[in-house]
Amino acid sequence: MLKRPVARVLPESRLPQLDREFDFSVPDGIDIALGVRVKVPIGRGGTLHTGFVVDVADDTEYDGELSAIDQVVSPAQVLTPEMLASARQVARRQAGGLADFLRLAVPQRAVRVEKAWLSRESTTFQPPATPECPDGLRAADWEALTEPGRRIVWHFRYGVRDGVPAGYDDLLTVATSHFAEGRSAIVVVPDWRDIALCEQSLRQSVGDDDIVVFGPDLTPSETYARHLLCLEDRPRIVLGSRRAVYAPVSHLGLIAVVSDGDESLREQLAPYPHSRDVALVRAEQTGASVVLAGFSPSIEAVRYVDMEYFESVSSDRHTRPRVLPTSLSIRADDGPTPARLPSQAYSAATDALRNGPVLVQVFRAGFSPGLVCADCGERARCVECGGPLRRDSGSGPAGCGWCHHLTSRYQCPQCQSTRLLASGHGVGRTVHELGKAFPGVPVIQADGQHRIVTVPAKPALVVATRGAEPVAEGGYHAALLLDGQAMLQRASLDALEDTLAGWEWALALLRDGAQAFLTDLDGPVATSFASGASYPLLRTELQDRVSLRLPPAVRIAVLEGPRSVVDALVTDVCTRFADVDSLGTSRVEGTAVRNILRMPYKTAPAVAEELRAAVVRDALSGRRGARLRVKMDDARALDEFAEGAH
């Protein structure tokens, strides 16, 4: 414990004007340590705030009388110097508050949990045997993956082993290798399903004391317990969702982010950091490796490889399953086809179902669907204006998405049929349809509500929404990739990236020799994907983004607040920085407006500083009403902007 007279404290406050360090005197009898939580009086009333001790010193710059620290909340040094340094860097990058970031990185205290931890008996670290290089990985690549200080985009191999995707197994072997050398490894995955799969695999090779899992649905005290475990001076393997990227482990050797293009890896709380960015900063700070791994790279990863900031490593991909694009254009002379499935896909699925499970991947539920003719598949259009027809409830008249004209009796201009079907509809409807198409076959439904991690190696139709696909023991015998058109035609910047990731994931779950059928799409994307050329597709997409000046070729900042404040700030920033431009304003709720700034990477740090200063200034001005808010690099704002612009 340090006995210096001045402690520098960062209050745990979300107020921008309090997001800075304050000096306090340390009374006799109070022991201060870096990273502990303290209570300090702030403001005229001396209201007690908790905060972190971020520095201790002999004197202060402040010319006024220092207030004294009220009390040390606990001796646990919950904020490590490394995390503080990383937090500063991420907060600056995101134009956000340091305390805001630490709210994500340091969980709330739980007294009982902490008492138990403080009086724990220390466990000894028994390193496991260093694992061997998995099949299908070149020795040089294995070496790169298992030493610290590298930046790698890793293209997983396909196939399922022991009920777990082989790529996941490979990654955990890499993590175990770091661990065996006395270094911690953090594995960040998008969601609960991936955690369950990895945990199952990890527990077979590493002891329970060595693993810390930040699983789904953790209570605050459970989260705190795991945080404390990570603080111990011994290596650990940490597994979890985006929360795991903040694990304050010592001896960090590896941070791996799996499927880093997944939108669930962006934090929904200020300052909205992405796990990939946090991983990069922490790795730089500690000398650890960053590995962005998966079956299909994120567009950011493609960019990093292109600019030679990351090296690329591929497992053996010769086992890529065959993909057959079978166009949806069901011809009238084909007769009725069950559940709108092309006959080739239908008969292949029927065959595969004799021996084992078949995966049917559908677009996520809750998506507002367009309508198609149930008999010929022609897109249903409004008779008044030609706009897309939709149906908000399950039944009732169809309405136009553009002019809201209601069509009570629709007739298809192609085949005169009066029956309409939702295209790219959610899993509920598809389960029903497919159940009828494959009579006598058990149907297993997997989506956000029906969480299934694995299915047995028995004949069954597994209908899963994109992102909720269970893993089949031994792999699926075939996969039907439905709704490709709807997935690809979403008005979203990451439609291609996300769609390819979903398809590649489905391929990874197939058993050796099984095939995938792309049923609702033809054209260049279908052809490229079928030939295994996903990567060139993404590179082309990246080139487009460069010429269109869209992320990740540029960085963006979303500004929200009262019109006058936002307008003034935009004018100011665009004048000061010649290479920043504004996409204009769109209205959000009430009187608030939103504006999006685009800027090259090299100017972004200076702009971020400027924006943050504006947020603090706005908070300090006593003006009532909505405050100015800044959000960096949230590409989804562009999707909303496209809808709301005028």
Next chain:
DNA sequence: AGCACGCCGACT
């Protein structure tokens, strides 16, 4: 956020 300081209207 809190809280105090400050400078203008209707009350014992």
Next chain:
DNA sequence: GTCGGCGTGCTC
């Protein structure tokens, strides 16, 4: 004369 309105400004 003074009690109290909430605009403005600061917090080690």
